[in-house]
Amino acid sequence: MAKWIPLWLHKLGSPPTFYRFAGAVRPWAMGLALLFGVIGLYGGLVLAPPDYQQGDAYRIIFIHVPSAWMSMFVYAVMGVSGFIALVWRLKLAEVVAMESAPIGAAFAFITLATGSLWGKPMWGTWWTWDARLTSELVLLFLYLGVIGLYHAFEDRRQGARAASFLAIIGVINVPIVHYSVVWWNTLHQGSTVSIFGHSKMPWEMLWPLLAMTLATKCYYAASLCRRARTDILALESGKDWVREIAQAEAAR
Amino acid sequence: MPMNPTRKRRLTLVIVIAVAAMLAVSLVVYALQQNMNYLFTPSQVQSGQATQYKTFRLGGMVKAGSIQRSKDSLQVTFTVVDAGGAMPVEYTGILPDLFRDNQSVIATGHMDGARFVATEVLAKHDETYMPKELKEAMAKAHADAKVKEAAAQDKSP
Numbered sequence: 001m002a003k004w005i006p007l008w009l010h011k012l013g014s015p016p017t018f019y020r021f022a023g024a025v026r027p028w029a030m031g032l033a034l035l036f037g038v039i040g041l042y043g044g045l046v047l048a049p050p051d052y053q054q055g056d057a058y059r060i061i062f063i064h065v066p067s068a069w070m071s072m073f074v075y076a077v078m079g080v081s082g083f084i085a086l087v088w089r090l091k092l093a094e095v096v097a098m099e100s101a102p103i104g105a106a107f108a109f110i111t112l113a114t115g116s117l118w119g120k121p122m123w124g125t126w127w128t129w130d131a132r133l134t135s136e137l138v139l140l141f142l143y144l145g146v147i148g149l150y151h152a153f154e155d156r157r158q159g160a161r162a163a164s165f166l167a168i169i170g171v172i173n174v175p176i177v178h179y180s181v182v183w184w185n186t187l188h189q190g191s192t193v194s195i196f197g198h199s200k201m202p203w204e205m206l207w208p209l210l211a212m213t214l215a216t217k218c219y220y221a222a223s224l225c226r227r228a229r230t231d232i233l234a235l236e237s238g239k240d241w242v243r244e245i246a247q248a249e250a251a252r
Numbered sequence: 253m254p255m256n257p258t259r260k261r262r263l264t265l266v267i268v269i270a271v272a273a274m275l276a277v278s279l280v281v282y283a284l285q286q287n288m289n290y291l292f293t294p295s296q297v298q299s300g301q302a303t304q305y306k307t308f309r310l311g312g313m314v315k316a317g318s319i320q321r322s323k324d325s326l327q328v329t330f331t332v333v334d335a336g337g338a339m340p341v342e343y344t345g346i347l348p349d350l351f352r353d354n355q356s357v358i359a360t361g362h363m364d365g366a367r368f369v370a371t372e373v374l375a376k377h378d379e380t381y382m383p384k385e386l387k388e389a390m391a392k393a394h395a396d397a398k399v400k401e402a403a404a405q406d407k408s409p
Contacts, residue, residue, distance in 0.1 A: 049384070050383065050384060051381045052382055052383065052384040052388075053377055054350070054377065054381075061381075083266065086262060087259060087262045087263045087266055088259060121348070122348065122350055122375065123374045123375055124348030124372070124373065124374045124375055125372070128374070131290070168266065168270050169269075169270060169274075171270075171274075172273065172274045172277045173277075176277075176281060183285060184285065184290060187290065187374060187376055189376065189379040190378070191379060192379040192380070192381060200378075200380040200381065201380070201382070202381075202382055205381055205382075205383075
């Protein structure tokens with residue numbers, strides 16, 4: 001391993017260390033997710049004022065936008081770990097990439113479903129083939145493709161590498177989803193929240209949105225920890241350290 | 253960064269294939285930009301850019317005061333405008349909640365002479381959200397500023 005990687009990060013890449021680390025992180029991440037979720041939903045559904053144009057109907061934004069961000073964020077994580085899995089053949093990177101896919105697919109599905117529910121009363125249609133909606137649908141299909149390809153192989157590590165490849169190629173869709181509203185004339189409006197510029201939303205609407213973003217991020221961390229732990233046990237099922245854990249569980 | 257030859261080969265291979273795929277997709281996206289437009293504006297239609305399409309989408313703002321509803325049916329006529337053109341639109345059916353004067357709309361349909369007959373009318377909203385009171389305060393401030401401006405102009409000879 002290269003010298004520039006710190007020792008703790010190097011150690012974290014080993015399955016038993018990550019198993020313990022993820023076990024310690026998971027309850028904290030889940031607790032924070034619940035806390036931010038409750039604060040964000042209360043702020044968004046109760047405290048935030050109605051919109052001048054859409055009234056109370058805009059409040060679905062507090063689910064829709066954080067899910068949309070996560071559907072792209074999880075894809076980026078999957079792409080980076082897929083890249084590490086392909087080049088360095090790190091077992092943990094394969095686990096992270098493959099266990100992220102179902103979570104990201106769920107976020108993409110929630111984005112499309114809530115967008116559809118929002119689109120019917122406001123725009124007048126459940127669905128339209130504009131660039132933003134279509135590219136988000138492609139993102140969902142990419143997730144499903146990665147999951148399907150992974151499970152199509154007899155050997156799980158071979159499957160993980162093939163699916164990682166698809167994940168890397170699909171990363172190009174993430175900027176397309178983000179910039180679709182800029183590059184083409186779409187029915188979907190442009191971005192409201194911008195990191196570097198001025199957000200087109202007052203603070204009393206913005207903070208619940210940011211709280212929900214933190215909630216979804218923490219939920220992803222918690223869910224990934226749990227999924228990765230289970231997967232690591234299956235992957236290392238023949239190893240001594242797994243046997244020790246199994247015996248300790250059986251003795252309880 | 254010291255790397256063994258196998259990893260180096262894998263790294264190169266993965267990067268080359270990923271870059272090639274991304275280049276291909278970028279070229280497709282670039283090509284689609286020319287002809288993947290979701291809608292035409294009234295001025296684009298009037299300059300003949302939509303003549304090759306039998307049905308297409310017309311996008312623009314509903315001209316204030318142009319909405320006329322039929323008394324005994326769901327028929328509505330209104331004018332869609334953009335910076336350089338206006339187009340009369342006819343539609344029969346239920347309109348979305350946001351349909352009103354000065355709202356951006358997207359109508360799907362075909363040309364019937366100089367008139368656009370829509371089969372579907374969608375409302376487009378912008379990315380700005382604000383409380384109702386703030387919007388009213390801003391509209392008032394804007395109106396006040398205009399009055400002041402007019403007053404200032406009157407004073408100068």
